Amino acid sequence: MIELLNLCELAVETALKFGADEAEAFLTRGREISVRAEANELKLATSHAADGLGIRVFSDRALGFASVNVFDEQTIEETVQMAVSLSKATPQDEHNVLPEPRPIKTISGLYDDQAQAFGMDQAITQMEEMLAAARNYDSRVMIDSALVNAAIATHAVMNSKGIKAEEQRSLFSHFIMGMARDNEEVSSFNHRFDSARRASELDGKKTAMEFAGSVVASLGATRGESFAGTIILSPDAVLELMIGPIIWAVSANNVQKGMSRWAGMAGKEVASPMLTIEDNGQLAGGACSASFDREGLPHTHLTIIQDGVLQNYLYNSYTARKEGRGSTGHASGGTRSVPAIGPTNLTIKHGEQSKEELIGEVERGILVTRFSSSPNPVSGDVSGVVKGGFLIEHGKLTRPLIETMFSGNLFEFLSKLSGLSRETERLAFPQEVGLVSPYIRIDDVAITAG
Amino acid sequence: MHELLESLLGEFSGVEYGELRYHERKGLIVSVRQGELEAANSTVYSGIGVRAFHHGGWGFSSTSRIDRESIKGAILDAISGARAAGKKEGARLGEASLATGRFAPEIEDPLSAHSFEEKLALVRQAESKVRSFPFIASAACSYRENLDHKYIYTTDGARAEVVDSKPEFRLFGVAAANGDRVEARESMGITGGWTDLFRKDPDELAETVARRARDLLGAKHPAGERAVVILDPGLAGLLSHEAIGHTVEADFVLSGAITKGKLGQKVASELVTLVDSGPSQYGRLAGGTVLVDDEGVITERTEVIKDGILKSYLHNRESAALFEVRSTGNARAYEYSDEPLIRMRNTYIEPGDRTLEEMISEINEGYLLKGAGGGQADANAEFMFSVQEAYRIKDGKLGELLRGVAISGQAFEVLQSVDAVSKEFRFDMGAGYCGKLQMAKVDGGGPFVRCKAIIGGRK
Numbered sequence: 001m002i003e004l005l006n007l008c009e010l011a012v013e014t015a016l017k018f019g020a021d022e023a024e025a026f027l028t029r030g031r032e033i034s035v036r037a038e039a040n041e042l043k044l045a046t047s048h049a050a051d052g053l054g055i056r057v058f059s060d061r062a063l064g065f066a067s068v069n070v071f072d073e074q075t076i077e078e079t080v081q082m083a084v085s086l087s088k089a090t091p092q093d094e095h096n097v098l099p100e101p102r103p104i105k106t107i108s109g110l111y112d113d114q115a116q117a118f119g120m121d122q123a124i125t126q127m128e129e130m131l132a133a134a135r136n137y138d139s140r141v142m143i144d145s146a147l148v149n150a151a152i153a154t155h156a157v158m159n160s161k162g163i164k165a166e167e168q169r170s171l172f173s174h175f176i177m178g179m180a181r182d183n184e185e186v187s188s189f190n191h192r193f194d195s196a197r198r199a200s201e202l203d204g205k206k207t208a209m210e211f212a213g214s215v216v217a218s219l220g221a222t223r224g225e226s227f228a229g230t231i232i233l234s235p236d237a238v239l240e241l242m243i244g245p246i247i248w249a250v251s252a253n254n255v256q257k258g259m260s261r262w263a264g265m266a267g268k269e270v271a272s273p274m275l276t277i278e279d280n281g282q283l284a285g286g287a288c289s290a291s292f293d294r295e296g297l298p299h300t301h302l303t304i305i306q307d308g309v310l311q312n313y314l315y316n317s318y319t320a321r322k323e324g325r326g327s328t329g330h331a332s333g334g335t336r337s338v339p340a341i342g343p344t345n346l347t348i349k350h351g352e353q354s355k356e357e358l359i360g361e362v363e364r365g366i367l368v369t370r371f372s373s374s375p376n377p378v379s380g381d382v383s384g385v386v387k388g389g390f391l392i393e394h395g396k397l398t399r400p401l402i403e404t405m406f407s408g409n410l411f412e413f414l415s416k417l418s419g420l421s422r423e424t425e426r427l428a429f430p431q432e433v434g435l436v437s438p439y440i441r442i443d444d445v446a447i448t449a450g
Numbered sequence: 451m452h453e454l455l456e457s458l459l460g461e462f463s464g465v466e467y468g469e470l471r472y473h474e475r476k477g478l479i480v481s482v483r484q485g486e487l488e489a490a491n492s493t494v495y496s497g498i499g500v501r502a503f504h505h506g507g508w509g510f511s512s513t514s515r516i517d518r519e520s521i522k523g524a525i526l527d528a529i530s531g532a533r534a535a536g537k538k539e540g541a542r543l544g545e546a547s548l549a550t551g552r553f554a555p556e557i558e559d560p561l562s563a564h565s566f567e568e569k570l571a572l573v574r575q576a577e578s579k580v581r582s583f584p585f586i587a588s589a590a591c592s593y594r595e596n597l598d599h600k601y602i603y604t605t606d607g608a609r610a611e612v613v614d615s616k617p618e619f620r621l622f623g624v625a626a627a628n629g630d631r632v633e634a635r636e637s638m639g640i641t642g643g644w645t646d647l648f649r650k651d652p653d654e655l656a657e658t659v660a661r662r663a664r665d666l667l668g669a670k671h672p673a674g675e676r677a678v679v680i681l682d683p684g685l686a687g688l689l690s691h692e693a694i695g696h697t698v699e700a701d702f703v704l705s706g707a708i709t710k711g712k713l714g715q716k717v718a719s720e721l722v723t724l725v726d727s728g729p730s731q732y733g734r735l736a737g738g739t740v741l742v743d744d745e746g747v748i749t750e751r752t753e754v755i756k757d758g759i760l761k762s763y764l765h766n767r768e769s770a771a772l773f774e775v776r777s778t779g780n781a782r783a784y785e786y787s788d789e790p791l792i793r794m795r796n797t798y799i800e801p802g803d804r805t806l807e808e809m810i811s812e813i814n815e816g817y818l819l820k821g822a823g824g825g826q827a828d829a830n831a832e833f834m835f836s837v838q839e840a841y842r843i844k845d846g847k848l849g850e851l852l853r854g855v856a857i858s859g860q861a862f863e864v865l866q867s868v869d870a871v872s873k874e875f876r877f878d879m880g881a882g883y884c885g886k887l888q889m890a891k892v893d894g895g896g897p898f899v900r901c902k903a904i905i906g907g908r909k
Contacts (some may be wrong), residue, residue, distance in 0.1 A: 448674030
């Protein structure tokens with residue numbers, strides 16, 4: 001086992017030797033096994049190394065960055081040299097300063113002691129259980145693809161200001177996707193996924209049965225009607241529709257560069273008082289938790305929106321320095337690019353009513369279980385197709401829908417919330433964002449039928 | 451490399467097929483936003499992806515260490531993976547035109563002949579040009595290049611060296627007024643060199659982006675309805691790729707996509723011939739051009755739909771055997787550590803014989819839709835994608851500009867409704883990537899296509 005911090009140190013020292021004023025090395029060394037099924041059958045078993053080293057340097061406050069996946073001394077030296085030479089050609093920026101170290105508290109539950117022992121045989125057994133659970137649910141279920149994945153990675157970061165941190169994490173995840181087919185009728189695609197730091201926290205059978213239930217329920221879907229009505233978003237639809245634009249709007253880089261609708265709105269009301277959103281990168285055992293961020297600073301537990309009032313933007317050290325404040329520990333990204341800004345484990349605070357009560361109060365509307373759209377994060381404009389949905393009439397779900405669209409502005413939707421469910425679901429998309437969300441009801445939305 | 455790979459092919463024992471794919475990718479990204487440099491990233495990722503096939507199962511492993519022992523270890527991992535996954539005796543791989551020799555696109559002005567300083571200066575200049583317009587609140591520009599070098603060796607005879615060069619250029623502007631903001635974007639991506647990429651002047655492109663953002667800011671939203679629309683070449687490409695192309699990828703067909711069992715049937719208007727091609731056509735080298743796929747197969751021009759009739763699925767060697775056809779050369783892996791999957795290349799509708807002016811003049815009420823945004827589609831060919839600009843057409847005349855919308859429909863129904871196809875053709879998705887477990891560089895395009903689709907509106 002190569003000492004990762006020694007490699008980081010070599011990279012940082014080499015950069016200073018070549019004339020950089022400041023240098024940072026971020027290194028990942030990982031091993032991953034996965035099993036994939038295609039067309040209802042076990043298809044592929046893979047094992048591979050996921051290695052990378054990213055070197056960021058500042059010379060006269062000008063940026064250079066280079067990345068490589070081969071770790072011998074000569075290659076590291078050449079890569080550092082590339083980063084330094086880029087920094088000699090780029091413009092100066094007074095905010096190009098690496099962060100100073102902060103105390104790091106180790107977050108528990110990020111590594112499963114059983115991870116090393118988790119082998120291909122176990123992954124194959126889990127896959128076979130998932131496939132069987134989905135197929136046995138209903139013979140019309142068609143599995144397009146399914147994945148079982150186990151990864152162990154060690155991340156190390158060091159900079160010339162004294163930051164030095166290393167952590168080993170494990171991540172287990174699975175995914176199943178497909179449709180239901182009843183003679184000539186093909187339902188919409190649907191998928192379910194989950195991920196966790198410990199293998200024992202994942203339940204493949206449950207995920208597979210939820211997937212199977214959702215595609216079978218969408219059979220027999222018919223076109224909707226055009227009206228202005230209420231939509232109720234499932235946690236999945238919340239993730240698809242709302243999270244991207246909200247995170248875009250609170251990322252300090254977008255705020256500072258005129259690309260956020262919420263620039264200048266800190267301390268002001270941006271949503272219904274029902275809405276509270278937190279981000280907690282220090283959550284013990286959280287799929288998106290870590291003891292330190294991409295720059296080696298501790299993550300934080302941050303309130304983004306409290307009772308509809310915007311509380312905090314997300315900062316990395318570059319954007320924080322511009323405002324003369326500290327990073328919130330939201331530097332994100334891997335070894336191939338300079339640190340960006342990203343969320344960790346998000347929670348939308350649940351409400352008091354049950355999901356059934358939320359539906360029961362709707363005269364005419366749609367329960368949206370899956371939504372396909374490309375929300376525009378700058379304007380908030382959204383227009384998309386309900387891929388999984390049910391018509392609600394007089395407080396009851398009456399039939400599944402296809403070819404039904406709704407449109408509007410996401411930031412306006414946020415002020416038209418009329419209820420959040422007591423029930424929440426946890427969605428953890430590997431490496432990206434974790435979300436705990438209730439069902440969310442929004443009034444007065446333009447719905448278009450085909 | 452040749453000797454090393456050749457000598458290691460003998461290590462695949464106890465399996466039916468083995469494949470060694472060395473892939474080095476040198477990448478550069480330069481990105482400027484609001485006058486600030488956000489990225490000056492140089493990356494080099496290289497290694498060997500190893501695949502084995504046995505009794506219908508695949509094993510895949512990869513290593514970034516290019517020495518005999520490490521590669522042997524990866525081969526053993528791949529063999530044991532294939533033996534664990536393989537349960538079907540008699541499964542085989544299909545016939546294919548296996549590549550031998552060196553394959554490289556013809557490039558007159560290689561990217562390596564242009565310095566980092568020149569690339570940075572061009573990006574800064576274009577970004578500042580967008581921002582120079584008083585109504586622009588925010589601007590961004592980026593340049594990206596991927597230079598690939600591969601060796602693909604298989605136990606049954608492929609011995610290919612493949613070189614590739616794919617640059618991209620993107621521009622983005624946001625116009626803002628009265629708390630409202632709207633964006634516009636333009637992008638270009640090709641297979642080739644510097645001059646080929648910048649056939650359009652970046653300064654003119656910057657002006658286009660800025661003025662479009664301004665015009666969209668003042669535009670109204672259309673009402674939602676099913677309408678007669680004209681898709682521009684980019685949207686025709688997106689429809690071909692997202693909504694049709696994915697449903698004819700043989701792995702999707704096998705798992706029950708709507709095209710299953712429909713070969714030989716009429717699935718579109720007879721005006722529609724839809725192609726997915728590895729080689730490029732129509733002038734420049736399109737961004738999704740692939741000369742040899744990642745199973746070492748020489749790619750072909752595949753007619754998916756010919757005059758409205760479904761003719762072919764898109765195959766790798768395994769699906770080709772199941773369908774008793776030859777591989778179409780659609781097996782692609784993004785990097786050395788990715789296994790080849792069935793992916794598209796350049797996907798487009800062939801041009802027709804009409805002019806855009808004629809097509810507009812025959813519409814009583816409808817829309818001209820321009821500028822493909824993101825898109826998604828389903829196994830049942832139901833699609834949704836966003837469109838930057840919608841121009842109203844009334845009584846055969848082009849009218850006011852409306853805010854971008856999403857359009858949707860069932861793609862085969864949309865293709866059945868096609869009643870006019872223009873002579874004018876272009877590729878317009880060359881800066882695009884397709885995501886299916888891993889990324890792939892693809893392109894798409896077409897003529898202007900008149901059809902019926904659903905527009906998602908505000909009323």
